[in-house]
Amino acid sequence: MSWTIREELPEDAPLIRAMMLKAFDGHPYSDGDESDVVDRLRRDGDLVLSQVAVERGAVIGHAAWSAARLSNEDAGWMVVGPIAVDPARQGKGVGHALIEAGEAAMRASGAKGITVLGDPLLYRRFGFKQHTPLRLEGELGEFLQVKSFGAEIPSATIRYAPAFG
Secondary structure (H helix, E strand, C coil): CCCEEEEEEEHHHHHHHHHHHHHCCCCCCCCCHHHHHHHHHHHCCCCEEEEEEECCEEEEEEEEEEEEEEEECCCCCEEEEEEEEEECCCCCCCCHHHHHHHHHHHHHHHCCCEEEEHHHHHHCCCCCCCCEEEECCCCCCCEEEEEECCCCCCCCCEEEEEEHH
């Protein structure tokens, strides 16, 4: 492994944006606004944690973490995403390492668990579960997955920070 993971620095923002634009270009499940979502999370103060994978000064991966907003007002549940890895580095463990590092940080901060909206086959290997009592309304609801850190998964509806639209 020739790359490291660290928290985002202010000067990383344009590098993150450029990498994310490449990572999501032409992706079938992307509407192309992932880098805008991260910018809005940052601007609104909703970016709880922003981690980058860096290799020789280049940002090759990024994971954004924000607080989930539950209909029952249960706090302590987090959202991971968007997550992006430079296309040239995909399949090399960068995304996996970003998720593990972020999960460790969320556990250390006292979070109850994390949620992700994405491919169930991909996130299942990280311990995420589909079709839990926590749900997302709308057409993307079937892609919501949850990983508890030991807390009971609440029966509630999740909302994302306004940055997600």
